[in-house]
Amino acid sequence: MNLPMVVPDPSLPTAVTIYEVGARDGLQNEKVTIPTEVKAEFIGRLIDAGLPIVEATSFVHPKWVPQLADAGELISRLDLHGSVALPVLVPNERGLDRALEAGCDHIAIFGSATETFAQKNLNSTLDDQYAMFEPVVSRALAADADVRAYVSMCFGDPWEGAVPIPQVVAAGKRLLDMGAYQLSIGDTIGVATAAHVGALIDAFGAAGVGVDKLAMHFHDTYGQALANAHASLLKGITTFDASAGGLGGCPYAKSATGNLATEDLVWMLTGLGIEHGVDLSSLVATSQWMAANLGRPSPSAVVRALGTPAS
Amino acid sequence: MNLPMVVPDPSLPTAVTIYEVGARDGLQNEKVTIPTEVKAEFIGRLIDAGLPIVEATSFVHPKWVPQLADAGELISRLDLHGSVALPVLVPNERGLDRALEAGCDHIAIFGSATETFAQKNLNSTLDDQYAMFEPVVSRALAADADVRAYVSMCFGDPWEGAVPIPQVVAAGKRLLDMGAYQLSIGDTIGVATAAHVGALIDAFGAAGVGVDKLAMHFHDTYGQALANAHASLLKGITTFDASAGGLGGCPYAKSATGNLATEDLVWMLTGLGIEHGVDLSSLVATSQWMAANLGRPSPSAVVRALGTPAS
Numbered sequence: 001m002n003l004p005m006v007v008p009d010p011s012l013p014t015a016v017t018i019y020e021v022g023a024r025d026g027l028q029n030e031k032v033t034i035p036t037e038v039k040a041e042f043i044g045r046l047i048d049a050g051l052p053i054v055e056a057t058s059f060v061h062p063k064w065v066p067q068l069a070d071a072g073e074l075i076s077r078l079d080l081h082g083s084v085a086l087p088v089l090v091p092n093e094r095g096l097d098r099a100l101e102a103g104c105d106h107i108a109i110f111g112s113a114t115e116t117f118a119q120k121n122l123n124s125t126l127d128d129q130y131a132m133f134e135p136v137v138s139r140a141l142a143a144d145a146d147v148r149a150y151v152s153m154c155f156g157d158p159w160e161g162a163v164p165i166p167q168v169v170a171a172g173k174r175l176l177d178m179g180a181y182q183l184s185i186g187d188t189i190g191v192a193t194a195a196h197v198g199a200l201i202d203a204f205g206a207a208g209v210g211v212d213k214l215a216m217h218f219h220d221t222y223g224q225a226l227a228n229a230h231a232s233l234l235k236g237i238t239t240f241d242a243s244a245g246g247l248g249g250c251p252y253a254k255s256a257t258g259n260l261a262t263e264d265l266v267w268m269l270t271g272l273g274i275e276h277g278v279d280l281s282s283l284v285a286t287s288q289w290m291a292a293n294l295g296r297p298s299p300s301a302v303v304r305a306l307g308t309p310a311s
Numbered sequence: 312m313n314l315p316m317v318v319p320d321p322s323l324p325t326a327v328t329i330y331e332v333g334a335r336d337g338l339q340n341e342k343v344t345i346p347t348e349v350k351a352e353f354i355g356r357l358i359d360a361g362l363p364i365v366e367a368t369s370f371v372h373p374k375w376v377p378q379l380a381d382a383g384e385l386i387s388r389l390d391l392h393g394s395v396a397l398p399v400l401v402p403n404e405r406g407l408d409r410a411l412e413a414g415c416d417h418i419a420i421f422g423s424a425t426e427t428f429a430q431k432n433l434n435s436t437l438d439d440q441y442a443m444f445e446p447v448v449s450r451a452l453a454a455d456a457d458v459r460a461y462v463s464m465c466f467g468d469p470w471e472g473a474v475p476i477p478q479v480v481a482a483g484k485r486l487l488d489m490g491a492y493q494l495s496i497g498d499t500i501g502v503a504t505a506a507h508v509g510a511l512i513d514a515f516g517a518a519g520v521g522v523d524k525l526a527m528h529f530h531d532t533y534g535q536a537l538a539n540a541h542a543s544l545l546k547g548i549t550t551f552d553a554s555a556g557g558l559g560g561c562p563y564a565k566s567a568t569g570n571l572a573t574e575d576l577v578w579m580l581t582g583l584g585i586e587h588g589v590d591l592s593s594l595v596a597t598s599q600w601m602a603a604n605l606g607r608p609s610p611s612a613v614v615r616a617l618g619t620p621a622s
Contacts, residue, residue, distance in 0.1 A: 002502060004533070005466065005473035009506035155316065162316035190616075191313060193582025194541050195320035222315070223575035223612030224582075227537040230505050234545075264534035271504025271535075301534030305501075 002306065003280070004271030015275035017239045019184070019215055020051040020262060022290075024058055024089060026247025028065050030294065036070045038293055040077040042286070046244060047084045049282035051262070055108065058089035059098040075102040087148060091122075096136050105145040109133050109180070112152050113171040116159040117188075121152070130174055137178045149180035150217070154200065156191035165203045173207060183214055184241055187228065190221025194231035201235040215239035218260045220246065220299075225260035226268055233272070240265060245287030245298035261300030263287065281306070313617065314591070315582030326586035328550045329573060330495070330526055331362040333601075335369055335400060336570060337558025339376050341605065347381045349604055351388040356600070357555060358395045360593035362573070366419065369400035370409040386413040398459060402433075407447050416456040420444050420491070423463050424482040427470040428499075432463070441485055448489045460491035461528070465511065467502035476514045484518060494525055495552055498539065501532025505542035512546040526550035529571045531557065531610075536571035537579055544583070551576060556598030556609035572611030574598065592617070 023043050027034060039057070046054045056078060062069035071088065078086055080103050087106035090096045099107060111129055112118040118126045133149075140147050153160075154168045172183045185200065197216070204214060216232045216239070218225035229240055246261030263283055269276045280302070288307045291298045298304065334354050338345060350368070357365045367389060373380035382399065389397055391414050398417035401407045410418060422440055423429040429440045444460075451458050464471075465479045483494045496511065508527070515525060527543045527550070529536035540551055557572030574594055580587045591613070599618045602609045609615065 002467070002500075002533075004502050004504045004535075005507055007504065007507040007510050009509065012506075156313070189313075191315050191582075193315045193318065193579050195323075195583050196316055196318040198320065199318050220612060221616050222313075222578045223537055223572065224315075224579060226534055227541040227579060230538040230541050261534065267533045268504050268535060268538060271502075272506050301531060305532050 004267060006271060006273045008273030012233045012272060012274060013236060013238045015238065016233075016269055017052055018262060018265065018276055018278060019239055019241045020046050020054045020244060021217075021241050021259060022046065022244035022247045022262065024055040024068070025241075025259060026243040026245075028058065028067055029248070030067050032294075033067065034293065036073050036077070039070070039074050042290055043078060043086070045282070045286040045289070047082070049286055050278040051084065051283075052277055053085045053087065056086045056088055058091070059095035059102075060089065060091045061094075072098060072102050075104060080104060090136060092132060093136055093139070096140060100140075100143050100145070105143070106148070107136075107140045107145045108148040108150060108184075109136055109175075110150045110152065111171065111175055113163055113168045114153045114157040114160050117153045117157055120159075126171070130178070133175070134178055137180065141179050147180045148182045148184060148215075149175035149178075150184045150186055151175065152186040152188045154185045154192075155187045155196055156189055158189055165200050168200060169203050169207050169209070172204065172209060176209060176213060181213075182239065183209075184217045185214055186217040187219055190219035190224060192218070192228050193224055194227050197228045197231045198235055201232065201237065211236040211238065215241055217241035219248075220258045220260055226264055229260065229265060229268065233274070244283060245290055245303050246300040247290070247298075258299050261298070261302065263300045263302035263306075267302050315578060317582060317584045319584030323544045323583060323585060324547060324549045326549065327544075327580055328363055329576065329587055329589060330550055330552045331357055331365045331555060331573060332528075332552050332570060333357065333555035333558045333573065335366045335379070336552075337554040337556075339369065339378050340559070341378050343605075344378065345604065347384050347388070350381070350385050353597070353601055354389060354397070356593070356597040358393070360597055361589040362395065362594075363588060364396045364398065367397045367399055369402070370406035370413075371400065371402045372405075383409060383413050386415060391415060401447060403443060404447055404450070407451060411451075411454050411456070416454070417459070418447075418451045418456045419459045419461060419495075420447055420486075421461045421463065422482065422486055424474055424479045425464045425468040425471050428464045428468055431470075437482070441489070444486070445489055448491065452490050458491045459493045459495060459526075460486035460489075461495045461497055462486065463497040463499045465496045465503075466498045466507055467500055469500055476511050479511060480514050480518050480520070483515065483520060487520060487524060492524075493550065494520075495528045496525055497528040498530055501530035501535060503529070503539050504535055505538050508539045508542045509546050512543065512548065522547040522549065526552055528552035530559075531569045531571055537575055540571065540576060540579065544585070555594060556601055556614050557611040558601070558609075569610050572609070572613065574611045574613035578613050
């Protein structure tokens with residue numbers, strides 16, 4: 001298998017944590033119901049490939065995300081106390097109840113940096129979003145779970161356009177102040193470019209939020225995800241969200257919203273000599289297997305280049 | 312149309328020249344013969360979209376690249392003395408003769424940084440390659456044409472693996488010493504990562520070859536092209552090769568070798584506040600029109616995201 005020549009850059013971090021979102025963020029919008037055993041096998045394969053954190057599912061109401069209606073059943077098939085963290089997303093207290101009942105102790109919440117997206121996604125105002133999350137976070141912490149907060153629309157918003165940096169920092173700080181251990185800074189519509197990413201990370205730093213509190217979550221809608229990851233590494237970011245095979249959204253459609261493919265990120269990190277712990281060939285094989293299950297090729301460049309055609 | 316928020320990075324160049332290779336590098340491997348009038352319209356549209364340099368064709372023997380057998384006929388339809396330079400590739404003296412007869416005064420030659428690729432592509436040794444190029448360059452310069460030199464396999468080679476940086480610098484210097492005004496540093500198989508790119512640019516600098524002599528030519532085989540372009544900007548590079556719509560190679564196949572899409576580069580440069588002179592919506596429309604001619608969608612993320620479905 002081709003691999004990049006390793007040329008380290010001493011100004012970059014020496015190790016990175018990949019937070020794998022393919023099983024939740026990647027699959028949630030799939031129209032055809034994926035059997036629970038396929039999801040469980042997917043997660044097992046991601047763990048075997050060396051991913052250190054694999055977000056497993058979301059305890060969202062099945063009315064909103066029918067694909068993840070089997071969250072409880074899926075979790076019951078997984079080892080929640082192995083060496084790999086298996087966080088779950090919860091939209092509200094009811095979701096938290098279900099997650100805690102299932103034994104989950106890594107919780108993620110999904111906030112918005114913009115008023116319009118809070119309205120569209122959560123049917124709430126920004127203030128109401130915080131009021132809704134507060135008991136979720138406090139009860140999760142009281143149950144000895146940790147909480148990660150996604151912040152969506154951190155660069156652009158389809159209704160509001162460019163999102164002011166101070167607005168994103170303010171949203172992130174409120175979620176950290178509530179008790180989240182990490183923010184996942186989402187370029188939900190993929191419009192960010194490299195210096196915008198750097199400026200936002202700097203602004204968080206100036207507000208007292210260091211890179212150890214930030215994960216970056218890029219979408220490849222305009223092809224910018226990996227360049228933005230490179231810009232983030234230059235600022236010292238050490239956690240990146242990525243999706244095996246680039247699952248998520250519909251990369252071949254006009255409204256392309258594919259997640260950064262884990263394989264493409266792993267290729268870059270490998271070339272940069274940055275530790276990531278992932279076995280690329282196992283991961284490529286996993287994404288090809290999943291692509292066969294979904295009936296379409298992976299949008300990941302690395303999967304396309306290294307993969308053997310599905311039989 | 313969505314556009315990125317402009318956030319300049321004062322450490323980057325303020326303007327970049329895009330050397331458009333779609334009409335030559337992008338089309339040369341197409342199996343179905345594209346009519347000369349379609350090629351001429353493609354080039355005209357690229358000029359209208361603001362590209363400052365549009366490589367038009369190659370005066371290679373039709374036996375090797377049948378798609379470009381109409382080079383002379385195509386050139387006769389173009390304005391060689393307009394404001395936009397229209398370079399042509401020539402493989403040897405016979406090609407140069409044809410190019411000069413056609414009135415071309417911007418010439419490109421295509422060299423290799425590795426022994427094996429010189430053998431495979433030119434059926435010569437590395438030393439023979441220089442011997443072959445020498446009269447091409449000297450005669451072109453004597454005819455008041457300028458000469459650009461492509462250097463292929465600058466990062467990895469499918470037969471030799473990783474290519475030592477000093478070997479690439481030595482090859483580039485020989486071509487500059489012959490009289491080429493610029494090197495196009497090619498990651499022909501797309502294996503480069505960001506710090507490898509930076510290290511090669513630094514090595515050229517240490518050998519007395521400044522960034523004003525270098526253009527970077529990236530392929531997106533492993534998704535790295537734009538991250539590598541970002542790394543190049545950080546080193547001060549101001550010329551990038553790119554292919555409208557990402558034409559070139561077969562991006563959906565195992566042997567994916569797509570060129571960096573001009574649109575994806577333009578999106579990044581726009582976001583970084585770097586002048587490029589290209590009208591993105593005209594360019595996207597051009598690539599969609601060309602995709603319709605070729606009968607398959609553009610691999611460019613920006614074209615997919617911004618384009619209207621072909622009617």
